[in-house]
Amino acid sequence: QSVLTQPPSVSAAPGQKVTISCSGDSSNIGKDYVSWYQQLPGAAPKLLIYNDNKRPSGIPDRFSGSKSGTSATLGITGLQTGDEADYYCGAWNSSLTVVFGGGTKLTVL
Amino acid sequence: QVQLVESGGGLVKPGGSLKLSCAASGFRFSDNYMTWIRQAPGKGLEWVSHISRSSSYTHYADSVKGRFTISRDNAKNSLFLQMDGLRAEDTAIYYCARGRLSFDYWGRGTLVTVSS
Numbered sequence: 001q002s003v004l005t006q007p008p009s010v011s012a013a014p015g016q017k018v019t020i021s022c023s024g025d026s027s028n029i030g031k032d033y034v035s036w037y038q039q040l041p042g043a044a045p046k047l048l049i050y051n052d053n054k055r056p057s058g059i060p061d062r063f064s065g066s067k068s069g070t071s072a073t074l075g076i077t078g079l080q081t082g083d084e085a086d087y088y089c090g091a092w093n094s095s096l097t098v099v100f101g102g103g104t105k106l107t108v109l
Numbered sequence: 110q111v112q113l114v115e116s117g118g119g120l121v122k123p124g125g126s127l128k129l130s131c132a133a134s135g136f137r138f139s140d141n142y143m144t145w146i147r148q149a150p151g152k153g154l155e156w157v158s159h160i161s162r163s164s165s166y167t168h169y170a171d172s173v174k175g176r177f178t179i180s181r182d183n184a185k186n187s188l189f190l191q192m193d194g195l196r197a198e199d200t201a202i203y204y205c206a207r208g209r210l211s212f213d214y215w216g217r218g219t220l221v222t223v224s225s
Contacts, residue, residue, distance in 0.1 A: 002153060035211035037154070044204055044218055045146075045154065050211035088154050092210050096168045098144070098156040 003028060004089055006101035012079050013109050020074045020104045022089030028099055030070040032092035036063075039086045039103075048087075049074065076106075084108050111135040111214045113205045118219030125195050125223070131188040131205030131216060139163075139183040142209035145190050147201035148218075155201070158190065159209055173199075195223045 005023040012018040022034065036049040047056050049065035052072065064075045072089055089101040117129040131143070144159040158169045158179040167179050178191040188205055200223050206212035 033210055037212075044215040045212075046215070047211060047213045050213070056213055090154070090156075090211065097170060098159075098210070100154040100156065103153040 002102035003093065003099035004091060004101035006087075006089060006104045008102070009105045009107065011107040011109055014079050014081060016079050017075065017077045018079060018106065019076075020087050020089075020106070022072045022074070022101050024070050024072075024091055024099070026070060027094040028070075028091040029067065029072055031094060034065065034067055034072040035090045036065055036074045037088045037090065039088065041085070045088065079108050081108050111207070113207065113214055113216035115203060115205050115216045115219040118203065118221045120222045120224065121195055122225050123196060123223055126191070126193045127195065127221060129190040129192065129203055129219060129221070133186045133188065133205075133207075136207070138186040141207050143181060143188045144206045144208060144212060145179060145188075146204045146206055146212070146215075148204070149198075149201040152201075157203070160188070192221070195221075197223050199223050
């Protein structure tokens with residue numbers, strides 16, 4: 001059971017928009033920054049969003065992050081087949097550790 | 110460019126030990142917190158441990174506390190994870206990652222299998 005809650009799967013058609021939610025509590029998301037990671041099949045995770053809504057260099061603006069209270073959301077617009085992957089949220093926890101969500105599998109139909 | 114390369118994984122019996130290494134290059138290693146994150150087969154990510162720039166601070170997940178020890182050698186740009194008292198549930202790919210709150214670079218991982 002992961003500390004942060006994500007839907008197991010989401011799907012949308014190419015070109016469409018999808019959102020992935022990440023729910024926590026006041027000891028993690030409600031207290032500190034959220035980050036998001038993309039893990040393509042057979043690859044290591046890749047940072048997509050940090051500090052709730054900032055994109056590292058090289059990440060297209062099709063990817064966006066937001067946060068409200070104890071929940072965060074990753075948005076992906078203009079879906080491409082290459083976006084099919086597992087997506088994870090992560091947050092600093094008051095126990096001085098990092099907690100992750102269980103991951104969401106994105107299918108581009 | 111930034112590179113993180115893990116090594117040291119393998120097959121070990123329950124109760125055994127293993128030491129993982131992560132060789133870093135392409136950035137100022139001593140300026141960065143470093144973290145170990147693992148992923149059991151077919152499962153999600155699990156934060157394991159991190160270490161501060163000068164090794165002053167270390168933290169561990171409850172699941173490994175007292176069994177795993179993180180360390181680093183800034184002169185050799187290397188990160189380590191000493192794993193003792195290994196259990197079947199420690200079977201996972203172990204990733205080395207740069208950062209503390211978020212992780213901007215990851216290695217490809219090294220597989221640790223704990224089985225008799």
